[in-house]
Amino acid sequence: MVDPDRLTETFLEMIRRASTELPADVVEALDKGREAERRDSLAEKALVTILDNVDLARQKVAPICQDTGTPVMWIHHPIGVSTRVLEKAMVDAVRQATARQFLRPNAVDTLTGKNTGVGTGRGIPFLHFEEWDSPDIEVRMILKGGGSENVGAQYKLPDNALGAGRDLEGVRRVLLDAVFQAQGKGCSPGTLGVCIGGDRVSGYEESKRQLLRPLPDVNPVPELAELEARVLKEGNELGVGPMGFGGRTTLLGVKVGVLDRLPACYFVTISYLCWAGRRAGVRIGEGGDVTWLS
């Protein structure tokens, strides 16, 4: 039987890691970007500032960005573990993380405009549960910032203006348009989480789940791996650059998933993750042993 207090404690530590420590692969990609930029360009300066900021946050155990976003979490649990117990432990963890300033109070009552003050609210955090055969509990999460959430998009194919039909070439076209439309506003350089297919609900969920993949992860489907590599290259050729200052580093990664669709629908859904691609995870064994994932 899982001990709810231990769970809360472990979840709190996972959230602290997410908010204050940027995953190594993201730091590496930002550093590569810095090297690729022209010396003394604004793009280079922006990336230097970002990398300094990441170091400082880790040292000070303080949030990388003041917008600590929405905690979006996928929870796998064994047969017989109550999802209500898990949910309560997670909500408590988010509240404690907010009280300890790892998270900003980020839930606003949409009707009154009043901040709930505790970091949680209706639909916040966003939790997705799945039962599995393993005896372990596994949680994977991202903190999804508001500025980057605002530049997400859902396209409906065909899109005549972009010459985008219902095939992977059409997908490529709308993805490049989305990168162009975002400019620097989602705090570029960012990562595209993409879902081809699905409906208007499942598409966004899958597009966010794609953002759990580490940047070096190669898509097991060869056509999609090719699409990811091509959009990454061409997205960077657009020249938007860090913060929209112009430059070579606009995207850090492109991650594409697929869901089946209705015959009448062909959605391409894009979630944009800002440079502060805060990802974390934990696996809790049957005996309570904890393994940190990234």
Next chain:
Amino acid sequence: MAELKIPVDDEAVIRELKVGDFVELTGRMITGRDAAHKWLLEEPREDVAPYMKGTMIYQCGPVVRKNPDGSYVFVAAGPTTSIREEPYEADVICQYGLRGVIGKGGMGQKTLDGLGRCGAVYLHAVGGAAQVLANSVTKVERVFMLEEFGVPEALWVIHVERFPVMVTMDSHGQSLHRVVEAESRRKLEELLGLETL
């Protein structure tokens, strides 16, 4: 370009700044976002005016810690999206004699015109760099409208040292945002083999 001391007495110093310059600010400035901008234009705010003349307004909703002795420390202080202040900013600049705005994402034509007319610049801070920017805040001198607006929306008078920003809109009608958008649009059309979107 190295350090720029603020407040700036001489308008010529601001007129020299060009799109693409990197600047580090040292001196005194004030924060203000949505509520502050609206309030500043409702009527002349005599008590705040001296803290605005010749300096920059930083569009920022900081996280602030209060010390036991009553003083304040900026804990996280990244820029917020500027375009929301587009209806107000040019008037705030010209009425209060500001020499600049600091934010992210750039602003529109009305602000660009205001920069030219009144001798000011738009400075882009690095979005999300909350720790680096908070670290450059060396002192919180005083705060206006804290009770009424709350911490993020209050007007904080702060001292900064080597606060890093990029000039992306200048007082000569130039905007880096416009240039990057036009160039990336051209590139997109080329990649997609489209005539004109």
